[in-house]
Amino acid sequence: MSVNEYDVAIIGAGVTGCAIARQLSQYSVRAVLIDAAEDVAMGASRANSAIVHAGYDCKPGSCEARMNVRGNELFETWCRDLSVPFNRCGSLVIGFDDDDAKTLQDLYERGLANGVPEMKLLSGDEARAVEPSLSPLVTKALWAGSAAITCPYQMTIACAENARDNGVEWRLGARVTSLTREDGCIRVAMGEKSLLARYVVNAAGVYADEISRMLGDDSFTISPRKGEYMLMDRKNTCVRTVVFQTPTKMGKGILVSPTVDGNMFAGPTSVDIADKGDTSVTAEGIAQLTEKSKKSVPGINLRAVITSFAGVRAQPSTGDFIIGISKAEPRLIQAAGICSPGLTSSPAIAEEIVRLIEKAGLSLAPKADYCPTRKAIPEFRHLSREEQAELIERDPRFGRVICRCETITEGEIVEAIRRGARTVDGVKRRTRAGMGRCQGGFCMPRVMEILSRELGAPMTELTKFGGGSRLLTGILKEVDD
Ligand SMILES: Cc1cc2nc3c(=O)[nH]c(=O)nc-3n(C[C@H](O)[C@H](O)[C@H](O)COP(=O)(O)OP(=O)(O)OC[C@H]3O[C@@H](n4cnc5c(N)ncnc54)[C@H](O)[C@@H]3O)c2cc1C
16 A cells, blocks of 8 residues: 555544544554644534533434434543543433423433433422522423533544554645545545545535535535534533523523533524534624523623634534445445534444444454553643642643643643644643633743744744634744843
């Protein structure tokens, strides 16, 4: 096999593509993970609710229902092996009137049909005993003990790193521009560059329909549906569990949830949009979040909001995940239309896609030296005094705090860059530098200095998240230290 020939090319380095890459890396195959963005986790996997759903919401018998319940079963083990935060805090869907009570009963029955464990219908008082900050107007709730919270971009990064440690190559900043059949393989063109792959996995999120069409499969389309969020500062968390309102035809509704990092958020809205790349936050979105979150949790402190953001769901025209070998091209394996609960489902989708790659004709021999575990970057703030002293003794850069809000050290930032961070947001997602109350106001220039030094790149070339997101346009004046 030449340098540019692969058994499998995975298009899309979101949580779906990265989980598939990790699952595939157990076998002796040559695989490459391709993404248009300059980092992994830059699509929907960057901005979502971070819930590992129990699975009562999906239509019984659907692919989504199967993947959700299996994904929930696998998630904790994946997080443990990959050192990704995970908290099985449970969830409540709350109801305020008789119509809501009927919806909750339906959800409960769907859950039973889907094989969801640990569900219970509660009265308003029973729900408030679980979650004291709930509105006094809540009359009924559905409790799901198997629901959990995680960190979606940490999960994606961890899967990608573990896959790379086990031999999968990364090609980032490489937008796939065409796919063509050539000598029993698929030529994957990324602008001027290209590679040959025996099998292609389409995990391109909201753009998966465009990738599919490149090989003549136009059996589905993907529409973008935006969700906006407000994130609260740490110390302002007043919920212990995930609090949903009853779902509507537009989705699971606006929820209030703790995060694994000790923050709390309200969101997402649900609005069909025209532009697949539109992650803007709007005044209407914020007004809706304010009203709906206060309805669930009247004591929510909206003065503690430190940032707002939005993610875009990939809504498939089929109404279900599209997972299978393409009928138009047997070398194309679809992992498309992965809307919510795609994060939850990612380990299960990875199992299924690898089974399909084998079914499509690739023989998969287990790798003798496969390592399923990945170590996290040391988190200085969570270490004991003795451990901190030991770390600083080994590497004095762990003794220099760069992000004061989150207590993130230079040592952690340098390690993030060593592992692949190339942008300010890449450092932020790997370490939390810039995720605190000041949102990088203090540490961003210092993070840039470290990036510039470690990458050997001038400050003026550094970006926030790749592409045209340059942070400096030029230098006004050089000053001595
Ligand atoms: C608002 C919101 C809330 C959600 N909440 C939850 C939740 O709580 N729990 C849950 O389980 N799920 C949730 N989801 C769903 C979950 O986020 C997604 O299902 C999941 O992130 C999809 O991952 P993906 O890898 O398929 O897509 P993405 O993360 O979007 O990745 C696709 C990648 O493909 C790349 N790409 C596209 N076109 C090309 C090309 N031509 N060449 C190269 N690369 C390309 C993109 O750059 C992108 O990185 C939510 C989603 C949203 C938007």
